[in-house]
Amino acid sequence: MTTSQDAPALSIRGLYKVFADPGDHGLELSRSGRSKDEVQEETGAVVGLRDISIDIAQGELFVVMGLSGCGKSTLVRCINRLIEPSAGEVWLDDREITAMSDEDLREARRRDLAMVFQHFGLMPHRTVMDNVALPLEIGGVARQERRERAGGALELVGLGDWTASMPNQLSGGMKQRVGLARGLAMETPILLMDEPFSALDPVIRRDLQDELLALQESVQKTIVFITHDLNEAVRVGDRIAIMRDGEIVQLGAPNDVVLNPADAFVREFTQDVRLHGMVTAASIMDSSAEAMAGPTEQRYVVREDAVLDDLVPAGLSATQPLQVVDDSGELVGVIPLQRLARAMVSDEAAAAIAAE
Amino acid sequence: MGQPSPKTPLLPLVWLWRLIASPRAGQPLPERWYVRPLAVLGIMLSFLIAYAVGSEDVPIDVGRDVGNALDDAVDWLTTNVSWFFQSIKDVMTWFLVSLEDMLLWFPWPAFIAMTGVICLLMVSWRMAFGSVAALLVLAVFGLWPATMETVALIIVTVTLSIAIAVPMGIWASQSDRLDVFLRPILDAMQTMPSFVYLVPVVAFLGLGNVSGVLASLIFAVPPAVRLTNLGIRQLPAETLEAAESFGATQRQMLLKVKIPLAIPTIMAGVNQTTLMALSMVAIASLIGAGGLGLKVYQGLGRIEPGNAFIAGLGIVFLAIIMDRVTQALTRRQQEAVSGD
Numbered sequence: 001m002t003t004s005q006d007a008p009a010l011s012i013r014g015l016y017k018v019f020a021d022p023g024d025h026g027l028e029l030s031r032s033g034r035s036k037d038e039v040q041e042e043t044g045a046v047v048g049l050r051d052i053s054i055d056i057a058q059g060e061l062f063v064v065m066g067l068s069g070c071g072k073s074t075l076v077r078c079i080n081r082l083i084e085p086s087a088g089e090v091w092l093d094d095r096e097i098t099a100m101s102d103e104d105l106r107e108a109r110r111r112d113l114a115m116v117f118q119h120f121g122l123m124p125h126r127t128v129m130d131n132v133a134l135p136l137e138i139g140g141v142a143r144q145e146r147r148e149r150a151g152g153a154l155e156l157v158g159l160g161d162w163t164a165s166m167p168n169q170l171s172g173g174m175k176q177r178v179g180l181a182r183g184l185a186m187e188t189p190i191l192l193m194d195e196p197f198s199a200l201d202p203v204i205r206r207d208l209q210d211e212l213l214a215l216q217e218s219v220q221k222t223i224v225f226i227t228h229d230l231n232e233a234v235r236v237g238d239r240i241a242i243m244r245d246g247e248i249v250q251l252g253a254p255n256d257v258v259l260n261p262a263d264a265f266v267r268e269f270t271q272d273v274r275l276h277g278m279v280t281a282a283s284i285m286d287s288s289a290e291a292m293a294g295p296t297e298q299r300y301v302v303r304e305d306a307v308l309d310d311l312v313p314a315g316l317s318a319t320q321p322l323q324v325v326d327d328s329g330e331l332v333g334v335i336p337l338q339r340l341a342r343a344m345v346s347d348e349a350a351a352a353i354a355a356e
Numbered sequence: 357m358g359q360p361s362p363k364t365p366l367l368p369l370v371w372l373w374r375l376i377a378s379p380r381a382g383q384p385l386p387e388r389w390y391v392r393p394l395a396v397l398g399i400m401l402s403f404l405i406a407y408a409v410g411s412e413d414v415p416i417d418v419g420r421d422v423g424n425a426l427d428d429a430v431d432w433l434t435t436n437v438s439w440f441f442q443s444i445k446d447v448m449t450w451f452l453v454s455l456e457d458m459l460l461w462f463p464w465p466a467f468i469a470m471t472g473v474i475c476l477l478m479v480s481w482r483m484a485f486g487s488v489a490a491l492l493v494l495a496v497f498g499l500w501p502a503t504m505e506t507v508a509l510i511i512v513t514v515t516l517s518i519a520i521a522v523p524m525g526i527w528a529s530q531s532d533r534l535d536v537f538l539r540p541i542l543d544a545m546q547t548m549p550s551f552v553y554l555v556p557v558v559a560f561l562g563l564g565n566v567s568g569v570l571a572s573l574i575f576a577v578p579p580a581v582r583l584t585n586l587g588i589r590q591l592p593a594e595t596l597e598a599a600e601s602f603g604a605t606q607r608q609m610l611l612k613v614k615i616p617l618a619i620p621t622i623m624a625g626v627n628q629t630t631l632m633a634l635s636m637v638a639i640a641s642l643i644g645a646g647g648l649g650l651k652v653y654q655g656l657g658r659i660e661p662g663n664a665f666i667a668g669l670g671i672v673f674l675a676i677i678m679d680r681v682t683q684a685l686t687r688r689q690q691e692a693v694s695g696d
């Protein structure tokens with residue numbers, strides 16, 4: 001209750017990580033604006049992160065996305081210092097993680113920073129229950145409370161009946177539920193997730209994405225979620241940071257990133273995204289006075305924040321342009337049926353219309 | 357003596373060259389332009405010196421002096437620290453005798469039946485059948501007491517080896533320095549001809565089973581150290597990372613994660629240690645150890661190859677039984693721990 005609503009839960013300031021850089025020579029070069037390739041050529045050092053600054057709000061689900069090798073894992077590991085940053089600061093509320101002693105850092109890892117891993121990181125010699133309870137055991141929580149909290153977390157991810165199983169008896173999706181339960185049982189305000197669903201089949205991945213969103217409704221954690229899949233980023237993220245070569249090239253709300261890619265690199269990604277869930281009635285409507293004055297469909301009214309998928313039923317039976325209204329029911333524009341059809345044909349067309 | 361062979365000065369230099377050129381050497385020399393030319397120059401120089409001096413005669417020979425000094429040191433230790441060796445000997449003798457008595461007190465049919473049941477439960481019915489048949493053969497050949505003495509020797513040797521090797525391996529896995537330091541020592545323990553240390557062992561402990569155990573230890577400890585060390589070092593990075601991310605201390609990492617996960621590999625080390633100990637049974641009899649090894653030795657001495665063969669077969673039987681059982685143990689651990 002001491003933190004105000006707008007103070008960031010997690011704040012990353014001017015963060016650098018340069019690997020294989022004993023004399024900090026690569027760091028200096030990177031600071032002076034040299035690219036990752038240039039630094040590697042000159043010094044052999046590998047730039048993992050270059051001047052990253054992000055503020056993540058309380059309860060936000062913040063997604064970091066980018067191609068393999070762009071530094072996502074490095075970034076998330078610099079937050080709990082599994083990887084030691086070369087320069088810069090990470091703040092947890094009003095505590096600076098990057099300045100903590102080993103002991104304070106361990107304490108912060110136990111109380112504040114849970115983490116979920118791509119390949120689950122389960123202990124094969126422990127039961128599901130004992131896996132989930134391991135962090136609590138390490139944190140010195142009493143046995144009874146450990147079992148209660150671990151059991152509760154397993155219940156939450158739908159594995160209440162599997163507590164006595166061994167990890168190798170579970171499917172990939174179930175293993176990651178265990179990983180998630182383990183993170184939740186720690187009851188930390190912050191959850192770091194490094195490509196948690198990337199190793200799973202698409203169907204299971206969607207299930208888990210939905211489940212994560214449902215859980216987030218109730219637990220309201222501050223989540224840093226890493227992915228290389230923009231569809232996933234768009235589905236789960238409140239905000240998305242897109243990384244390339246250790247830098248953030250665009251940061252914004254999902255529809256912002258998809259509909260207004262900052263550069264050709266980001267556009268590459270966004271081409272593959274299913275836009276239907278992204279394009280809203282407002283983004284494709286015609287709000288010119290003449291269009292609004294023309295004849296419109298009387299049987300249907302659509303809200304301006306309705307997504308393309310939601311327009312399909314109305315669009316199929318309408319004979320006139322659809323009316324778009326705002327929260328107060330005021331007419332704000334119309335969608336000519338031809339335009340709706342075009343938007344639905346292909347994602348590119350929808351993006352083009354939205355950009356008009 | 358002999359023809360001056362060009363290989364004589366070359367071999368260590370080849371070795372040196374490998375060391376310099378190998379990217380795996382601990383601290384490789386910096387890749388400067390002069391490193392390789394210098395090494396080549398050094399080798400050419402050694403040829404010149406070799407042919408100038410005459411390669412078969414090294415100008416100085418301190419081998420004898422050093423060897424004599426070592427002999428003196430052994431003498432000094434045996435006379436001045438004998439109380440220490442004597443107490444070790446007393447304790448171990450007590451253990452060995454008690455264990456042997458216990459094994460002999462056990463009725464032999466019961467022992468055979470028990471071995472059969474263990475093999476049946478852990479390995480296969482085939483192995484159960486085989487082990488019972490093998491032990492029966494040893495019993496009817498009048499080798500039962502010798503077999504039990506060997507079993508007692510092996511149990512003590514393996515127990516002591518594991519008690520030394522596993523903590524040592526764990527320690528080595530946590531310290532690169534110790535690892536680098538231990539490696540040549542372990543190599544030496546495994547490759548040093550055993551006759552070399554039989555004499556000092558006898559000097560310290562006299563003839564007997566205890567000396568046999570000690571000589572076997574030298575050979576049986578290294579594989580368990582290596583495998584324990586390796587088992588802990590090669591654990592999947594993400595699993596360790598996970599434990600670290602929960603705020604585990606070094607100690608918690610070791611006790612709650614690393615050692616439990618390394619158990620299958622450590623068990624493989626126990627298996628190796630058992631076999632090494634068995635392979636030393638005959639040699640240990642040279643310094644007074646009893647059991648099947650002694651029967652082999654006696655057979656040899658009395659020129660009774662048949663009897664030596666039968667006792668040797670006994671050692672093989674024991675080795676196979678112990679190997680299959682410890683292997684089954686290892687496999688169980690592995691199955692319990694395998695990720696996918």
Ligand SMILES: Nc1ncnc2c1ncn2[C@@H]1O[C@H](COP(=O)(O)OP(=O)(O)O)[C@@H](O)[C@H]1O
Pocket residue numbers: 019020046047048066067068069070071072073074075
């Ligand atoms: N321990 C390391 N030593 C040297 N380079 C590393 C190390 N870890 C990561 N890198 C490099 O840093 C960059 C970012 O890696 P990473 O954060 O793992 O990428 P991502 O998770 O986005 O796939 C890559 O170029 C990778 O090769």
Ligand SMILES: [Mg+2]
Pocket residue numbers: 069072073074195
């Ligand atoms: Mg990664």
